[in-house]
Amino acid sequence: MSLALVLEQLLNGVQFGLMLFLMSAGLTLVFGVMGLINLAHGSLYMIGAFLCAAVAGATGNFWLGLMAGIAAAAAAGALIEMIVIRRLYARDHLDQVLATFALILILSEGVRMVFGPFPLYLNVPDSLRGTVSLGVVDYSLYRLALIGFGLAVAVGLWALIAKTRLGIQIRAGSTDREMIAALGVNIRALYTIVFALGAALAGLAGALVGAIQSVQVGMGEPVLIVAFVVIVIGGIGSIKGAMVGALLVGVIDTMGRFLLPRIFATFMDTSQAMGVGAALASMLIYLLMALVLIFRPKGLFPAHG
Amino acid sequence: MADPVLDLRGLSKSFGALKATDDVSLTLYKGEIHALIGPNGAGKSTLMGLISGKTAPDAGQVMLNGADITTLSVARRARAGLGRSFQVSSLIPDYSALRNVMLALQARQGHSYRFLRPVNHDAPLRDGARALLARVGLAPRASVEAAMLSHGERRLLEIAVALALAPKCFLLDEPMAGLGAEGTARLVTFLRALKQEAPILLIEHDMDAVFQLADRISVLVYGRIIATGSAAEIRANPQVRAVYLGEETA
Amino acid sequence: MDNLRKEWLLNALLAGALFAVPLWAWMANEPFIITLATRIAILAIAAVGLNIALGLGGMVSFGHALYLGVGGYVAGIAAYHAFNGTTVMGLPGTNQMLPIWGVAMVVSGLVAGIVGALSLRTSGIFFIMITLAFAQMGFFFTLSWPAYGGEDGLPIFMRNQFPGLNTARPWELFLVAYGVLLVTLALFAMLRAARFGAALMAIRQNPDRAAAIGISPFGIKLVAFVLSGMITGLAGAMMADLTRFVSPAMMAWTMSGELIVIIILGGVGRLFGPVAGAAILVGFEVFFGGLTEHWKLWLGLVLLAVVLFARGGLIGLIAGRAQNG
Numbered sequence: 001m002s003l004a005l006v007l008e009q010l011l012n013g014v015q016f017g018l019m020l021f022l023m024s025a026g027l028t029l030v031f032g033v034m035g036l037i038n039l040a041h042g043s044l045y046m047i048g049a050f051l052c053a054a055v056a057g058a059t060g061n062f063w064l065g066l067m068a069g070i071a072a073a074a075a076a077g078a079l080i081e082m083i084v085i086r087r088l089y090a091r092d093h094l095d096q097v098l099a100t101f102a103l104i105l106i107l108s109e110g111v112r113m114v115f116g117p118f119p120l121y122l123n124v125p126d127s128l129r130g131t132v133s134l135g136v137v138d139y140s141l142y143r144l145a146l147i148g149f150g151l152a153v154a155v156g157l158w159a160l161i162a163k164t165r166l167g168i169q170i171r172a173g174s175t176d177r178e179m180i181a182a183l184g185v186n187i188r189a190l191y192t193i194v195f196a197l198g199a200a201l202a203g204l205a206g207a208l209v210g211a212i213q214s215v216q217v218g219m220g221e222p223v224l225i226v227a228f229v230v231i232v233i234g235g236i237g238s239i240k241g242a243m244v245g246a247l248l249v250g251v252i253d254t255m256g257r258f259l260l261p262r263i264f265a266t267f268m269d270t271s272q273a274m275g276v277g278a279a280l281a282s283m284l285i286y287l288l289m290a291l292v293l294i295f296r297p298k299g300l301f302p303a304h305g
Numbered sequence: 306m307a308d309p310v311l312d313l314r315g316l317s318k319s320f321g322a323l324k325a326t327d328d329v330s331l332t333l334y335k336g337e338i339h340a341l342i343g344p345n346g347a348g349k350s351t352l353m354g355l356i357s358g359k360t361a362p363d364a365g366q367v368m369l370n371g372a373d374i375t376t377l378s379v380a381r382r383a384r385a386g387l388g389r390s391f392q393v394s395s396l397i398p399d400y401s402a403l404r405n406v407m408l409a410l411q412a413r414q415g416h417s418y419r420f421l422r423p424v425n426h427d428a429p430l431r432d433g434a435r436a437l438l439a440r441v442g443l444a445p446r447a448s449v450e451a452a453m454l455s456h457g458e459r460r461l462l463e464i465a466v467a468l469a470l471a472p473k474c475f476l477l478d479e480p481m482a483g484l485g486a487e488g489t490a491r492l493v494t495f496l497r498a499l500k501q502e503a504p505i506l507l508i509e510h511d512m513d514a515v516f517q518l519a520d521r522i523s524v525l526v527y528g529r530i531i532a533t534g535s536a537a538e539i540r541a542n543p544q545v546r547a548v549y550l551g552e553e554t555a
Numbered sequence: 556m557d558n559l560r561k562e563w564l565l566n567a568l569l570a571g572a573l574f575a576v577p578l579w580a581w582m583a584n585e586p587f588i589i590t591l592a593t594r595i596a597i598l599a600i601a602a603v604g605l606n607i608a609l610g611l612g613g614m615v616s617f618g619h620a621l622y623l624g625v626g627g628y629v630a631g632i633a634a635y636h637a638f639n640g641t642t643v644m645g646l647p648g649t650n651q652m653l654p655i656w657g658v659a660m661v662v663s664g665l666v667a668g669i670v671g672a673l674s675l676r677t678s679g680i681f682f683i684m685i686t687l688a689f690a691q692m693g694f695f696f697t698l699s700w701p702a703y704g705g706e707d708g709l710p711i712f713m714r715n716q717f718p719g720l721n722t723a724r725p726w727e728l729f730l731v732a733y734g735v736l737l738v739t740l741a742l743f744a745m746l747r748a749a750r751f752g753a754a755l756m757a758i759r760q761n762p763d764r765a766a767a768i769g770i771s772p773f774g775i776k777l778v779a780f781v782l783s784g785m786i787t788g789l790a791g792a793m794m795a796d797l798t799r800f801v802s803p804a805m806m807a808w809t810m811s812g813e814l815i816v817i818i819i820l821g822g823v824g825r826l827f828g829p830v831a832g833a834a835i836l837v838g839f840e841v842f843f844g845g846l847t848e849h850w851k852l853w854l855g856l857v858l859l860a861v862v863l864f865a866r867g868g869l870i871g872l873i874a875g876r877a878q879n880g
Contacts, residue, residue: 037680087863093680094615098819099862101812105855113849225691225808228684236680275701282695286688290673293685297676357767383769395764397757408757411750412769418778423748470768 004137009258010251015143017250018150022205023227024234024242025157026198032237033173033194034089037096040080040103041202041227042220047107048073048203049210049219050115053122062125066207073203074196076107081195086188108217119216122207146208153201154243161239170194226253229285233292235299244300249285256281308371309334310474310504311387316355316365325351326362327528333474333504338496340507340515343525344548349508352525353478356506357389358382370473384415388472388503390463390480398452402443402462405451406434409469434469441465441495457488464495475505481514493517516540562874566827573830574733581726589725590797591841595833596732597793602817602829603739604786609815610824611747612779613759617683618670618690619814622784624697624806625666626659626791631709631801633658638712652717652731655792663788664781666693671780675773687808694806708802715796722796732793736830739786744826746782755779756824787814816858822868831869 027041051072056065084103088096124142131138161167169185173194206220213219230249234241261277268276292300309332318326325348333339343349354360356367358379366375374382383389396405407430411417424430438444441461446454451462460480467475480496481489493514496505509515515522516536523533524545532542539545573592580588601623608614633655636648649655674685703709720727746752754775758765762772795801804810813836821832839857843850865872 031680037683084859084863093683094609094815094819094823095862095866097615097617097683098815099859101816102855102858102862105851105858109849109852109855113852221808225687229688232681232684232688275699279696279699279701282699283692286692289685289688293673293676298681359763378771379763379766380769380771383767389767391764391767395761395767397760397764399760400757404753408753408765408770409768411753412765415769417750417754417770417775419750421745421749423745424750424753425748427750466768 006258007134007137008139009254011137011139011147012143013251013254014247015146015150015250016254017247018147018154019205019209020223020227020230020250021150021154021243021246022201022208023223024230024246025154025239026201027224027227028231028234028237028239028242029170029194030198031231033170034191036085036089037093037100038085038198039097039100039224040107041198042222042224043104043107043111044073044077044199044202044220045206045223046111046217046220047076048206049122049215050111050120050206051203052207053120053210053215054115056122057120062123062211065122066204069207069210070200070203073206074200077199077202078192078196080199081192085195086191089191104221112217117217119214120210122210122215124211142211149204149208153204157201157239166190166193226285229289231299233289233299235301238299238301241299241301248288252288253281253285256284260284307335309368310370311356311506312366312368312371313356314366314368316352316362316367318351318355318360318362324528326355329365329525329528329530331506331523331530331533333506335504336500337520338500338505338507338518340509340519340522341525342509342512342515342522347525348528349525350478351528353476353508356476357387383412383470383472386470386473387476388467388470388474389476389478390467391478396451396459396462396466399450401448401450402438402454402458402465403431403434403447405462406437406465406469407431409466410434410437413470437465437468438462440468442491456483457485460484460488460492464492464499468499472503474503475499476508477505478508479510480507481509481511489514558875562825562827562870565831565870565873569827569830569834570737573736573834577726577729581729586725589729591837593725593729593732593797595830595837596729596736597790597797598814598817598833598837599829600732600736600739600793601787601790602814602821602833603736603743604783604788604790605814606783606818606824606829607743607746607786608780608783609818610828611752611755611759612776612783614675614776614780615683615815616674616686616780616783617808617811617815618686618688619784619787620806620808620810621670621690621693622663622667622787623791623794623810623814624690624693624801624803625663626788626793627795627801627805628697628703628709628791629659629662629788630655630715630792630795631711632703634711634713634715635703635709650713650715652715652722652792652796655715656789659788659792660785663791664785667781667784667788668777671777671784675776675780687811690806690811691808694803694808697803697806704802706803708800708804711795711799711801714799728797732797735789735793739789740826740830742786747826751775751778818868819858819861820868822870825868825870828868828870835869 023045027038030036030038048069052065052069055068056062080103084099088099128142128145130141132141132144161170169190173190226249230245231242233248234245260281261274264273264277311333313329313331316326316329329352341349351360355362358377366373369385369387374385377385397408400408407424410430410433435444435447438447441464443458443461443465446458451459454462481492484492489511496518499505507519519536521533522536522539523530524539526548532539532545573596577589577592605616605619608616632643633648634650636643637650670686670689674682677685698706714722716722717731720731722728722731754765754770758772758775765772791805817832817836818828820835821828821830839854840850843853861868
């Protein structure tokens with residue numbers, strides 16, 4: 001087990017974590033500001049990936065595809081918010097879960113109807129092909145770019161929330177709903193914008209990840225559930241929590257899958273160690289979540305009280 | 306004098322820089338009504354939370370009949386004999402008046418882990434609840450859902466639920482709120498009789514009712530008790546007049 | 556006719572139809588319909604379990620597929636070792652349903668106890684996500700644990716047996732499922748009417764009040780959650796025997812979603828809500844699944860309409876608001 005391999009896995013973990021952050025940021029914003037649990041967030045990830053793959057396939061230009069993916073996810077998000085989601089803010093969590101579960105069924109089948117039952121493939125853009133030398137390891141340029149993208153978006157999001165007028169309204173919205181109404185902010189429009197912003201981030205993540213995985217119906221939900229784990233760990237409603245949680249989950253999941261089978265192989269036979277190690281590694285992030293819950297039931301960075 | 310039933314010793318609670326409760330000590334003796342008054346924001350609800358167990362104090366103790374209950378949960382305190390009514394009516398909305406009282410009786414008996422026998426066939430529970438409803442004058446409304454009762458009726462049901470717990474002391478949080486003159490007068494008569502059963506710590510906004518009822522009054526301002534005494538003493542206390550009554554009468 | 560009588564009439568109608576249709580199918584030699592009815596009955600049992608947590612206790616568990624899967628794997632593993640003549644943790648396998656059900660309920664009850672003890676420290680949205688995450692943990696564990704089939708799943712070569720009946724025959728297996736369904740429905744009704752149910756439903760509506768009169772919400776909810784998991788686990792063992800196959804898919808998050816959907820379509824907290832909901836869901840799948848491959852789109856639209864506009868489900872639509880008085 002070389003240092004290079006460990007470093008590569010560590011970078012993969014950070015890359016996975018940053019993509020999780022893009023998913024989690026939207027989820028946690030929507031919950032923080034509107035008090036809504038949105039299961040269909042994974043569908044927006046899927047829409048971003050499909051549109052990116054389709055447009056990139058048709059034009060041969062990844063970046064056009066990426067723009068299309070983000071725009072489509074944001075537009076779908078705004079549309080869904082205006083037609084369905086805004087009827088749910090005053091409802092209880094059960095209704096929110098069911099209605100957004102229904103949206104998953106509708107959007108998944110809708111995408112299947114439009115794009116057919118087979119996975120699409122999205123190629124890494126030519127400019128980001130190949131590897132780049134980081135001293136001890138040659139690392140995939142595209143994955144490195146994903147890390148850069150993720151960090152850039154995180155900084156941008158921080159600036160948006162900390163420095164802009166919209167950010168002030170978002171922060172006010174997550175702490176005191178009556179106050180922003182009193183300030184004369186158009187809450188309906190604010191909610192639509194926040195939802196579309198979250199959707200755009202999910203679409204961005206889907207499009208970026210689509211180039212290293214296959215683009216298929218149902219790709220969003222596993223990521224969505226891991227994003228839930230992230231925001232439970234980080235503290236629901238907290239962007240900072242989402243960042244810390246996403247990096248923790250990304251690195252622990254990736255390193256667990258890499259290291260545990262090798263650790264077990266030191267004291268049991270290899271095939272058994274692979275099985276046990278893989279099984280345990282797949283549970284690791286959930287165990288982390290359970291641990292956080294035992295000691296910090298509201299997550300690491302609780303946003304409300 | 307005998308030991309107090311409820312004894313608060315040096316309770317303190319801060320939220321950040323704000324001292325919501327500042328070294329509060331207060332006693333409640335058998336047979337008395339001890340009223341707690343104070344302007345809005347004086348920390349009455351924080352203190353209520355500390356007594357009922359919803360909030361944990363930073364320092365100090367809550368003693369009930371000489372036993373330290375500071376670390377007990379809300380439910381355990383209730384079972385230990387702390388009977389609390391809520392400021393905003395807080396009943397089980399879908400349950401009828403009768404079932405609200407039956408639930409309290411059931412809780413008092415401590416047997417909620419019974420899985421098979423239907424409650425509706427539990428004659429002692431039902432009859433006990435009916436008697437309590439009759440006592441507060443709600444017998445004709447026994448089968449009406451709590452959510453459908455009038456505001457005044459819900460306050461009475463709150464009292465019936467508190468009675469069902471047969472507590473060692475009552476903690477009544479603004480029981481007169483929203484009652485008309487007639488309702489308040491009836492409740493005053495009722496509470497005067499009730500204090501013989503168990504002493505009452507009364508948090509109340511209605512000054513007339515407080516001065517009519519209370520054996521002792523404590524005045525809470527900015528989390529501190531600035532005076533304790535009889536109605537006459539409190540009326541005459543210059544500090545109280547300055548910071549509190551002055552404000553009300555001016 | 557008052558609502559209570561309407562509900563009982565509807566309940567009797569549902570119970571009668573769920574028996575009469577497969578009875579007719581048995582006489583007309585239509586095993587496919589008998590198997591559908593058996594599936595409805597078993598899904599209904601699973602949903603009765605969830606209805607204790609969700610309907611009575613207001614605990615929105617989005618991870619009840621976990622208990623379905625645990626029950627299923629208990630049945631599969633028992634049958635596997637009985638078939639091979641090997642032992643598991645020192646115990647022999649068995650091909651008898653009754654002991655399998657017992658073990659399935661104990662194991663799923665234990666798992667529900669652990670998940671519940673952790674998840675019930677939180678509430679609301681946290682609770683939903685955490686129950687979902689724990690189910691996902693079970694899903695990935697079975698997926699990557701190679702001993703019992705991993706992602707390929709574990710077949711049950713010979714259906715497990717019930718004393719006095721030949722479970723290989725669809726009609727007799729249906730009778731077993733129907734009988735268990737009636738027993739669990741009776742248990743649910745008793746639980747709801749008993750002191751425990753009174754406390755549990757009170758906690759759902761107003762936990763602060765329940766605590767203030769001396770009922771600890773945590774303990775009552777945890778016991779309800781465990782009972783709920785046990786019944787869903789029992790359904791899982793029966794589901795494994797119906798399909799003669801267990802796989803991680805039983806624990807998939809979509810399965811958890813389906814169980815909630817069943818309860819919503821039927822009516823939350825209603826005695827026969829799970830039966831009505833399971834019948835609607837399976838009927839919808841068979842009917843629309845035959846018409847279009849995109850039937851899930853229509854299911855989604857119907858579900859959305861029910862959530863937005865008809866919150867009482869089928870039973871609420873016909874028999875009005877639930878009576879707790």
